[in-house]
Amino acid sequence: MKTKLMKAVGRMPEDEDVMQEASRIIRSGGLVAIPTETVYGLAGNALDPSSSKKIYAAKGRPSDNPLIVHIADINDMNIIACDIPEKAFTLAEKFWPGPLTMILKKTDAVPFETTGGLDTVAVRMPSDEIAHEFIRLCGPFIAAPSANASGRPSCTTAEHVIEDLDGKIGLVIDGGQVGIGLESTIIDLTGDIPCLLRPGYISKDELEKTIGPIDVDPAVYNKNKKNIPPKAPGMKYRHYAPKGELSIVEGPVENVISYINGECQKASVNGKKCAVLATRETCRSYRCSLVIDLGNRDDEDTVSHNLFSSLRRCDEEGIDVIFSEAFEDSGLGSAIMNRLLKAAGNRVIKLPG
Ligand code: AMP
Ligand code: MG
Numbered sequence: 001m002k003t004k005l006m007k008a009v010g011r012m013p014e015d016e017d018v019m020q021e022a023s024r025i026i027r028s029g030g031l032v033a034i035p036t037e038t039v040y041g042l043a044g045n046a047l048d049p050s051s052s053k054k055i056y057a058a059k060g061r062p063s064d065n066p067l068i069v070h071i072a073d074i075n076d077m078n079i080i081a082c083d084i085p086e087k088a089f090t091l092a093e094k095f096w097p098g099p100l101t102m103i104l105k106k107t108d109a110v111p112f113e114t115t116g117g118l119d120t121v122a123v124r125m126p127s128d129e130i131a132h133e134f135i136r137l138c139g140p141f142i143a144a145p146s147a148n149a150s151g152r153p154s155c156t157t158a159e160h161v162i163e164d165l166d167g168k169i170g171l172v173i174d175g176g177q178v179g180i181g182l183e184s185t186i187i188d189l190t191g192d193i194p195c196l197l198r199p200g201y202i203s204k205d206e207l208e209k210t211i212g213p214i215d216v217d218p219a220v221y222n223k224n225k226k227n228i229p230p231k232a233p234g235m236k237y238r239h240y241a242p243k244g245e246l247s248i249v250e251g252p253v254e255n256v257i258s259y260i261n262g263e264c265q266k267a268s269v270n271g272k273k274c275a276v277l278a279t280r281e282t283c284r285s286y287r288c289s290l291v292i293d294l295g296n297r298d299d300e301d302t303v304s305h306n307l308f309s310s311l312r313r314c315d316e317e318g319i320d321v322i323f324s325e326a327f328e329d330s331g332l333g334s335a336i337m338n339r340l341l342k343a344a345g346n347r348v349i350k351l352p353g
Pocket of ligand 2: 145148154
């Protein structure tokens, strides 16, 4: 299959040809990659079992890892979800359109192929203009997991999507680099107490300010214990992984720098290419041929925006060994650490103070 690449700007009528082509592909059961405010998504008709099967096949995604259904109009939520608690409407009013996914009880309209066999459905309304227009014209129910090959870092540019999915999907809509760069926050509203399943741009604090106390799925912070199955099936798989071996180094900053410098030197003596994921404050202290500046330590928006593209850059440069500084486990830092831990296969080096 030839994969087309078409640019869109997010305003009609400039995008009319792109949307027409996208609509033709989706209606004939095909797949289109789209920009969203979080990461690029791989879109298909969420109510068509064969489209969902094609999404799993194109990504190489395990079929028990359910897909998020994207909508553009809140009234459409009632068609795919039932027994919707009041808190879901409160959250939708506050955070939609935006990077929040809610798990709700599904209706019969949603095939089990889309929900990975579960009787619940994940629903989100993106704020990105191109995504919104696409869902309105090609949906209204669009299944769209992240548009990367399963296990790889999520895609924040159309070029990354082409790297992973060229020849496997009909069209990539190039809307430029995405804004947030990390996937949506996922909250399960099917139990008595809402439960955070995946940290994201919308923090636990913000959610609690809106709907009161929420639990956190223990698997979110499960750094070493592998025995607790996560409630979001996708969280059990290794994710976001670069080809090189990534380790996170935690501890007092001077110790982290000297440890990483020592390890990079050893690795280069052994003929291995090293990289360091550092912050603006420390990046000049590393002696390594590739030091990637993720942004100021307290500017977590920039760090999350740069994270996946930095992991991909390590692959482009053929890096064998990667060290990353650790981040604060609160607010957006929780989402950054969650993605880093998965990318590192939970390899954390804790240095004494
Ligand atoms: P991605 O589409 O790559 O952002 O991944 C979607 C995430 O949502 C995965 O971790 C899924 O396991 C999770 N997810 C989707 N639907 C459900 C559901 N019904 N219940 C729990 N988790 C879900
Ligand atoms: Mg994903």
